Structure formats: C-alpha cells, structure tokens
Amino acid sequence: xxxxxxxxxxxxxxxxxxxxxxxxxxxxxxxxxxxxxxxxxxxxxxxxxxxxxxxxxxxxxxxxxxxxxxxxxxxxxxxxxxxxxxxxxxxxxxxxxxxxxxxxxxxxxxxxxxxxxxxxxxxxxxxxxxxxxxxxxxxxxxxxxxxxxxxxxxxxxxxxxxxxxxxxxxxxxxxxxxxxxxxxxxxxxxxxxxxxxxxxxxxxxxxxxxxxxxxxxxxxxxxxxxxxxxxxxxxxxxxxxxxxxxxxxxxxxxxxxxxxxxxxxxxxxxxxxxxx
Numbered sequence: 182x183x184x185x186x187x188x189x190x191x192x193x194x195x196x197x198x199x200x201x202x203x204x205x206x207x208x209x210x211x212x213x214x215x216x217x218x219x220x221x222x223x224x225x226x227x228x229x230x231x232x233x234x235x236x237x238x239x240x241x242x243x244x245x246x247x248x249x250x251x252x253x254x255x256x257x258x259x260x261x262x263x264x265x266x267x268x269x270x271x272x273x274x275x276x277x278x279x280x281x282x283x284x285x286x287x288x289x290x291x292x293x294x295x296x297x298x299x300x301x302x303x304x305x306x307x308x309x310x311x312x313x314x315x316x317x318x319x320x321x322x323x324x325x326x327x328x329x330x331x332x333x334x335x336x337x338x339x340x341x342x343x344x345x346x347x348x349x350x351x352x353x354x355x356x357x358x359x360x361x362x363x364x365x366x367x368x369x370x371x372x373x374x375x376x377x378x379x380x381x382x383x384x385x386x387x388x389x390x391x392x393x394x395x396x397x398x399x400x401x402x403x404x405x406x407x408x409x410x411x412x413x414x415x416x417x418x419x420x421x422x423x424x425x426x427x428x429x430x431x432x433x434x435x436x437x438x439x440x441x442x443x444x445x446x447x448x449x450x451x452x453x454x455x456x457x
Contacts, residue, residue, distance in 0.1 A: 188339065193226065202226065203336055209279040210329070212336050213258070217272050220261055230257035233278035234292050234333065237264060237271035237309075244341045245421055249300055250309040253293040254278075255286075270309065275340070277333050290316035291326040296333065303346045304379050304418045307404070348378040348419060357443040357451060359429060362387070366416075366432040368443070370451060375428040375439065377420045383407055385414045387434030394431045425451055 191202040200223050203212040210233075215223045223229055232255050239248040248270045254260035261274055284292075294314040301308050318326065334344045351369045358367045366381035385407070388395050401407040406418045422428040425439025433442065440452040 186335070188336075194222075200226070201340075203339075205332065205336070208332060209283040210277050210332060210336075211279070213274075213276045213278065214340060215258070215261075215274045215276065217265075217274065220258070220265065220274070224258055228257075228278060229276070230259060231278040232281060232284040232289060233257065233276055234284075234289065234296060234329075235260070235274055235276040236296075236337075237268060238273050238275065238342070239270045240273060240342070243421075243423070246306045246342055248307045248309055251293055251296045251300060253289045253314075255289070268309070275337065275342075277329075277336070283329075287316055287318045288322060288325060288329070290314050291318050291322065292329050292333075295326055295330050299330070299334075299344060303344060305343065305346070305421075306418075346419065348376075351378075353446060355445070357445055359432060359442045359444070361433060361442065364433055368428060370425055370443070370455070372455070375422045375425045375443075377416065377422065377428050377432060379417055379419055381416045381432060383414045383416055383432055384434045389430045389434050390436040391430060394427075397431065 187206045189204045189206075193200050193202065198216070200216070200219050201214040203214070211228055213223060213226070213229060233253070235252050235254060237250040237252070238246045240246050250268065250271065252260065254276075257278055258276065264271070294316055297308065297310050297313060300306070337344050355369055356367055357369060358365070362384060364382045364384045366377060366383070368375055368377040368381070383398065385398055385402070398407065401416075401418070406416070408415050408417055420431070422431065425443055426437055427439070429437040429439040429442040440456070441450045443451040445454060
C-alpha cells in the first residue's frame with residue numbers, strides 16, 4: 182500500500198512558468214525547477230548552493246522531455262554556469278539539493294549513475310551523457326541510493342516528466358495493437374496521451390497525410406531511433422502522441438481513426454474500451 186505524500190510548492194516570482202521550489206514533508210531534498218533564462222535569479226534563493234543531483238532537459242511545448250542530461254554538483258546552482266557555456270540543448274534545469282549528510286560524495290555518484298542508467302532504459306528521450314560514472318558504496322548505502330532516486334522520480338512525475346519506461350508498467354490487458362497492412366505496432370492509452378512503444382513496426386514507405394509525422398519519422402531515422410532491420414523499420418524509443426489517431430497516423434501512414442485501429446488482445450477497439 183502506497184503512503185500518502187504532501188508537497189509544498191513555492192513560486193518566488195508568482196509566475197507559473199517561473200522558478201519553482203518544491204519540498205516534500207519530512208524529506209531532506211529540496212527541488213528547484215529553473216528555466217534557463219532565470220538561472221541568475223535562482224542564485225538569489227537560499228539553499229541553492231548545496232550538493233545534489235540535477236537534470237538538464239529540453240522539453241517541448243507539450244511538456245515532454247526530448248533530451249536529458251544527468252549530473253551531480255557539490256556547489257549547487259553554480260555548476261550550471263559551466264553548462265551555460267558548453268551545453269546548448271537545454272532549456273530547463275531541475276535540481277535536487279540537500280546537505281552533505283544526505284549527499285556524501287559516494288552517494289552522489291551512486292544516485293547519478295543510477296539516474297543515468299534509468300534514463301537510458303526508459304527509452305523516452307535522448308540521453309546526452311556519454312560516460313557512466315563509477316562509484317563505490319557500502320552495501321548498506323544501496324537502499325539509500327534507490328530511496329533518493331524514487332523520490333526524484335516521484336517529484337519529476339508531479340511536474341509532468343515521466344521517468345519510467347511506460348511499456349514495462351502496462352499489463353497485457355491494457356496493451357493495444359494495430360496489425361493493419363502487415364504492420365505490427367503496440368502501445369497504450371492513458372486517457373489523455375497515447376504511447377507507442379519501442380519495438381513497434383513503422384510503415385515508413387506509406388506517407389502520413391500530416392507532414393509533421395513524415396518529418397518526425399525522418400528525424401528519428403537520422404538519429405537512429407527508427408532502424409531498418411531485415412527490410413522492416415523498427416522503433417527503438419517510446420513516443421507520446423496527443424491522440425490515438427495521431428499515433429496510428431504516424432505508425433501506419435495516411436489518415437486513420439485511432440479509436441478503431443488500436444485493439445486489445447481480445448480484439449476490442451479503443452472506442453469500445455473507453456467510449457462504450
């Protein structure tokens with residue numbers, strides 16, 4: 182049984198899209214959500230020079246992460262000064278900071294390494310880290326690392342940034358397929374977004390009616406996130422769409438009705454499952 186959790190969110194400027202400070206009751210961590218352009222303003226906040234783990238993200242207009250970098254800092258927000266000069270992709274930093282007792286140097290490296298590994302395994306975005314940190318912790322500290330990451334994952338989720346591989350959390354009953362025209366693709370619908378999962382086949386040879394989906398396919402192919410295997414194009418990442426029809430248009434090409442294209446293992450359409 183999950184325990185209830187209580188968060189406090191402080192908006193220093195009073196603006197929803199400004200800096201946010203987040204604190205969970207009885208937790209040593211304080212989270213700072215910092216738009217890149219407000220980095221200097223965030224330096225004026227108390228507590229921002231402590232140790233911690235941070236994520237540099239590039240999120241789009243749909244609040245979806247497209248690129249992510251995970252790092253550690255012993256100097257809090259001042260670590261971002263170097264990234265301001267040398268990393269172009271990010272538009273927001275999310276920092277999880279605490280005192281030295283919480284983030285010893287080994288714990289820092291352990292959480293950083295675990296977070297990078299989880300980001301890569303999620304297959305939800307491009308991970309900009311090129312090196313996997315090495316660390317050595319006492320076996321009794323392993324659970325501490327996992328507990329800290331679980332809190333990070335929870336806070337990121339409250340801000341709309343899912344850190345899990347959605348495919349791994351979907352039961353067989355909720356998994357949806359489309360097999361039209363020899364294409365075998367699968368995903369899940371949350372009630373708000375449709376997720377197409379890695380391993381799905383994409384009918385690249387048939388163009389979608391909306392050019393944005395053709396452009397999206399081309400970009401994913403160029404990045405290696407859609408790969409040609411034995412004459413079949415295979416998706417290597419998880420993708421999120423605003424609607425079931427957008428997802429089926431991307432997968433199948435043409436103009437489709439996702440409410441009837443996507444079916445569960447019993448053959449029921451998404452329309453039958455959600456609307457009737």
